[in-house]
Amino acid sequence: MSGQDEALLPAMLAASLHEVKNMLGELTLSLDALQQQCPQQAAQIEEMRFVTRQVSDRMVQVLLLYKNDAGVLRPNIEAIPPADLLEEMLMEARSLAGDRLVVSLEGEQAPPYAYFDRYLCEMALMNAIHNALRFAHSRIVIGVGRLGNALCFSVEDDGPGYVPAVLQRAIEPGGHSRDGGTGLGLYFADRVARLHCNNAGECGRVQLDNAGVLGGARFQLILP
Amino acid sequence: MELAKMEALIVDDHPGMRTAMRLTLSNLGVTHSQFAQSANEAIRRIKGQHYDIIVCDYNLGPEQDGQQLLELLRHNNLIDLSMIFIMVTAERAYEKVVSAAELGPDDYLIKPFTAEVFRVRLERVLQKKSAMAPLFPVLQAGDAAKASELCNVLAASHPAYMIDFLRIKAELLMGMGQAEAAQQVFEGIVSERAVPWAKLGLARTLRLQQKDVEAESILEGVISESPEYLAAFDTLASVKDKLGKAGEAQEVLSKAVAISPNTLARQRMMGDVAMRNGDITAAEAAYTTIVEKGRTSFFRDPNDYVNLSRALLECGKNEDAINRLREGRQSFSNAPEAVFAASVMESQAYSQMGKAAAAKEALGRAMALKDSVPMTDELKLDLATACYRSGDEAMGARLMDQVVRNRHEDARLLQRVRKIYTDLGRELEGEQLVQSSTQAVVNLNNQGVLLAKQGNLAGAVELLTEAAAQLPNNQQIVLNAAHAVLTLVNREGWNQDLMLKAKRYLEEVRGSNATHPKLVQLQTLFNDVQNKYGSRV
Structure with a gap:
């Protein structure tokens, strides 16, 4: 070529x-x-x-x-109330869930504003919500709060949770997700998190576990 | 404000989308909406009536996009903070545009979006506007000091919009000449998160305090981290220009022009810097773009044709210059100021071509209009040159003297005056004129200062305000007049008329040279005098 x-x-x-x-x-x-x-x-x-x-x-x-x-994706980071983003996510998730699932919000600990790229984070979270919609039995909780000094968006469901293989592996393309997909959505979310760095040079990350209150999978987008 | 009472303008070149958006708005309760098909039609409508909401498509056809429309509206004060501007776009590419822009819309939506999403977003914007609402009447009344105090109160009661209020406050402080206070606000934001606009703001406050080297290094950092943030390029270029690095300034500008060639203000700066660098090719290219793009713009200027013709004459393209000048006159429907400007330059072109009779005739036309049209100092220099070339030396010298008196501190302008005289083969005469005209202003100033020192403040005020009326572009004279006025009021008691005069002097100088070293000191004195008497103008 x-x-x-x-x-x-x-x-x-x-x-x-x-x-x-x-x-x-x-x-x-x-x-x-x-x-x-x-x-x-x-x-x-x-x-x-x-x-x-x-x-x-x-x-x-x-x-x-x-x-x-290609090194040309630059986040457009602004001071935004995280609750605003969360409410939109909730609306979207509820419209997709219909009567099948209960989607609720957990955002009392959220700071009044935080620094992030609204569209990129929305994309990353929507992907997690899509996954939760497929695996949840009856409930999904979308939340935002503080984790130390960082902002933490989370999406939890009451489904079977991540299989150990997913939890043990690093997030990378082709790494496969819990439904045998390409893992692109997770990889994307991870990249988005890493584009969010604070003045001290600490950057964001994605954390997957089954440690949420609903007992199913928990996706966390953690932004310093 | 009730949705049913709001006036909306939908700007979209696609008729189907206009109708769909009108339907969406009316379903939400916004029943009054009008259409504009293009940026120019939108500007015409916005000049004609007040709108509460503008929903604008980013893609408006080949001439101008929605972002350019937004910037034009903001820079020309056609929309204010109370109005809602929502951008709608089919392209994710707009994210890149909005992150590179100094002025963003209140919100933007990427198509396709549902009516529900639009509703939520509009409500969000309305919430924010209602939090800001107490500011609007204060801003409208022009009370920046009160507005900036109000920002503190509102930020405390609406922590979600804290940063928005701090940003408005910092801009207000800068507008009042309180650069140091504005610097602190921006530093506070930067220490939380070094977002590009806050770093740019910080650099601008440093510039106002003559800390150009520090400003330069911050701006270099901004453009290396955010290589698409065009406003930082523009500011960096003018900082470098001021530091005497005209070559680097031109380089910075050409990078910005390569990213976004359609912004006329940037092309004007590019043309001016290139002209001063003697890079006539680049200047010609920039001025040509301005003239070509400007044809369809609402904010064009007869001077654009003059600048282009100046570049063309500089490289001997006399015929081209004459053609462009004719085009310029016609495109402004032979308005007197356009005919005047064209005639001045035509006279020079004919002189260069050796057509003395035609040159004299064009000069005659210009001289007949001279006193009835506004004239920049730059054009006055051209008129003076034309006079010399056509043999009216006395008039040439008189015009030159006026310009030099008006701008005796402007090293660049004096440089141009000397160069014109050198080109005319009158180097010595030019030097003498610069010396004597400058000396005349210095004497006038000294006389004013002496009167003040002798305790005759009223005399100093009379002399200097008179001088300021005669030499409105002479920043030193205008600021000394302001100084004398403020000192007099400070000592003798509140005087509304004089304070209004002082305010106008400071505004005039800030308008043409926001970074003048004496501005900050005099603004502080102005504020102190107001506070002392508890009165405001």
Whole structure:
């Protein structure tokens, strides 16, 4: 492969991903319309929307990870009330969960504002919420609080929890997730966390465990 | 404010999206909304009436994007803090734009989004605006001191928006000339988290205190960590320019221009710096871009054509210069100031081409308009040059003398005056003029200072305010006039008219040279006098 082709490939890839994303956008709108026309199929259509949303998010994650590898992904860090982000996540999660699950909020310990990139963190957390939605039996808790001096977003469910293999391994692409996926979502979240560094040079991390109050999997995005 | 009473403007070049957004807004209760298809139409509408909410698509076609519209609106004070500006975009690329911009919208949404998401975001912005609401009337009344105190109160009662209030406070302090206090606020934010805008703010406060070397090193740090943060490039370029590193300033600007070539203000600075560096090719390129892009812009200026023609004349492209000047006159529909500016430059072009009669005729046109149009000192120098070239030496010398008196401390301008005389083959005459005109101002100043020392403050005020009226761009004279006025009021008692004058003097100098070394001291005196009498202007 010539050097030119190598440069062309990411550009083509990026353009294709963008195109696919737009198509998915149209698909989502069609599904919205369909859902209004056929209320009896609402549950299936809901499921289709959920999958569409996941595909779309995955596209965006790949694009962002590519930028990250190329060293051009720079977080836009601002002082934001974490409770605001959490409420939006809750709304989104509830609309995806429908009547199937109870999604609740845990945010009393949250600082009034914290420094983070709203969109990147939203992406990382949405991914965790998507996973929780698939594995939870009946409950999901989305939370934000302090962990020492750091800000800690968490997503917990009452499902079976992470298998030991996932907990023992470092987070890396192709590292596989609990459902046998590529682990891209986790890898993405981990990269996002690492882009958040404080003045002392301490950077964020993702922590996975089964130590939450619900007994299932617990995903934590910890930002110093 | 009730949603039903709000006036909304939807800016989008896509008719389908405009209608969809109107529907979304009206479902939320915002029933009054109007459309604009382009940035220019939006500006026209916003100039014509007040809007509470502007929802703008980032992609507005080839001419101008939503971010440029937002920056134009803010820089020209067409929208204020109380108004809501929400950007809507199909592209994630906007994140890069917004992180590189000094001025962000209140919020931005990436398409596709549901009506529910839009509702939540709008509510969030409304919450923040309502927390800020007590500030709006104070800002509108122009009481920066009260507004900055109010920021402390509001930050304490709304900790979620603490940083927003601190940022507003720091900007207000800078506007009042309290650079050191503003520096402390920015330092506080930076010590929490070194976000680029706070470091830029810190650098700007250092500049105001003449600490240019420190400002330079902070800004170098900002652009190496955030190589897309354009506002830092602009500030770094002007710091370097001030430190006498014009070459490096041009380099910094050309990097910023490469990232975003459409910002006219940056291209103007690029043209000016390149011109001074003698890099005529770069200057010509920058001024050409301004003229080309400016055609469709609301904020264009006849001077853009003058600058371009100056660069063209500098490298002997006389015909091109004449064509551009004609274009300029036409594009401003032969408005007197455009005809005047074009005639001045045309006269020079014809002189260079050896067409003495045409040069004289163009000069005649300019002289006929001279007293009825506003004229920059730079253009006055061109007019003076044209006079010399057409043989009216007395008028040339008179105009030059006016310019030098007005700007006797401006080393760059004096340099240009000397160069013009050298090019005219009158080097010695130029040196004598610079000397004698400068001396005249110095004498005037000394006379004022002497009167003040003799205790005749009223006499000093009369002499210096008169001089300030004659030489409005002479910062030294204007600031000495302010000093005399403030000293008089401080000693003799409150005088509303004089204090208004002093306020205007300080504002004028701050407007053209915010980093003048005497500004901070005089602003402090101004504040002290106000506090002493418990009165404000």
